[in-house]
Amino acid sequence: MDVYQRLAQKLDQLPEGFPATGSGVELRILRQIFEPAEAEMALQMSPLPETAEAIAERLGRPVPEMRATLEDMARKGQIASFKMGGQQMYRMAPFVVGIYEFQRRERLTKELAELVEEYMPSLSQKVGGFGPHLTRVIPVNAPLKADLNILPRDDIRQIIAKAKSFRVQDCVCRREQGLLDNRCQHTLHCCLQYSMEEDAYAYFNLDGEVVSREEALRIVEAAEQEGLVHSTYNVEEAPGGFLCNCCPCCCGLLRSLKEFDSPYVLARSSYLASIDQDTCQACGLCKDERCPMDAISEEDGVYRVLAERCLGCGVCAVTCPSDSITLLARPQADRVDIAKNMIDWAQRRLAQREQGQG
Numbered sequence: 001m002d003v004y005q006r007l008a009q010k011l012d013q014l015p016e017g018f019p020a021t022g023s024g025v026e027l028r029i030l031r032q033i034f035e036p037a038e039a040e041m042a043l044q045m046s047p048l049p050e051t052a053e054a055i056a057e058r059l060g061r062p063v064p065e066m067r068a069t070l071e072d073m074a075r076k077g078q079i080a081s082f083k084m085g086g087q088q089m090y091r092m093a094p095f096v097v098g099i100y101e102f103q104r105r106e107r108l109t110k111e112l113a114e115l116v117e118e119y120m121p122s123l124s125q126k127v128g129g130f131g132p133h134l135t136r137v138i139p140v141n142a143p144l145k146a147d148l149n150i151l152p153r154d155d156i157r158q159i160i161a162k163a164k165s166f167r168v169q170d171c172v173c174r175r176e177q178g179l180l181d182n183r184c185q186h187t188l189h190c191c192l193q194y195s196m197e198e199d200a201y202a203y204f205n206l207d208g209e210v211v212s213r214e215e216a217l218r219i220v221e222a223a224e225q226e227g228l229v230h231s232t233y234n235v236e237e238a239p240g241g242f243l244c245n246c247c248p249c250c251c252g253l254l255r256s257l258k259e260f261d262s263p264y265v266l267a268r269s270s271y272l273a274s275i276d277q278d279t280c281q282a283c284g285l286c287k288d289e290r291c292p293m294d295a296i297s298e299e300d301g302v303y304r305v306l307a308e309r310c311l312g313c314g315v316c317a318v319t320c321p322s323d324s325i326t327l328l329a330r331p332q333a334d335r336v337d338i339a340k341n342m343i344d345w346a347q348r349r350l351a352q353r354e355q356g357q358g
């Protein structure tokens, strides 16, 4: 087996998965991203975070040389690097959400975009074929039923209030579709990352910008007006992560749900939209321009939400001219499972894959 085949196998053993295909497109993707020596080094990485010193000791290499190699690979988006407990850590990154999203502007070439598009059906089916869900929808700032308290994990503004560092970068899905001459008109530069660490992006930052809490909130607000769906990791508590603002045309998560039959890529929120028939003006805006999931039906001028398709994103409610759309709590039995934290998520997903032999 060559180094790319070994790396593909190791990436596939991570909870997210990186499936082999008959065409070998996954190997062509890895050849685009890694030089052979970089692929060898990626194979030496642990999926658990380690400092540069710990990796140097484990591999018997001088610390300065090891640090330089790790920084270079992190800058190329080949491994993950982040601040944890005040220290800069490095670990093996999954392909998604990870290596692919980390590809800087100049590294995401048209050729790579074409290969990833070719790989999408196989990748989505593997990543979205096993629970717990990889990511989940967080509702926009939509009206909730009067007696309903939103949980902190479901409130993007509470997550932002608690976090200490923020950065924004281009949305890789829209960039990819742009390279394929297929891009929509939604805002490109609105993919947020947050961390519970102070100055998390001061030492290491890919091609995004560090932003203040106020700017992060402004980006979220603009995304809601624009009709973008918020999503994040499917965990109760995270030391940091992404806050994506997704469009149904380009987003790999929403496309996986709609086009590739991959139910575990993106979980609906704990809410469900409902239309007040007494006040609805039958303007059609929610159905025709806002809902990303075709989850609103119309019959004889009566608009209804299709519960089985509704993501509980609240995008329809933001611009309803008569404030007729409210988010209700989904029945408990109908809610998706949210992992406690990233370790719980990884363990449960590996167990599910083992049972399903994926």
Ligand code: SF4
Binding pocket: 170, 171, 172, 173, 174, 190, 191, 244, 245, 246, 247, 250, 251, 252, 253
């Ligand atoms: S998941 Fe959504 S916001 Fe994130 S990169 Fe893709 S479309 Fe952009």
Ligand code: SF4
Binding pocket: 275, 279, 280, 281, 282, 283, 284, 285, 286, 287, 303, 319, 320, 321, 322, 323, 324, 325
């Ligand atoms: S946007 Fe509001 S008023 Fe218009 S059809 Fe939808 S629910 Fe009715």
Ligand code: SF4
Binding pocket: 272, 273, 290, 291, 292, 293, 294, 295, 296, 305, 309, 310, 311, 312, 313, 314, 315, 316, 317
């Ligand atoms: S009806 Fe559509 S836009 Fe409204 S919450 Fe459900 S999925 Fe979102």
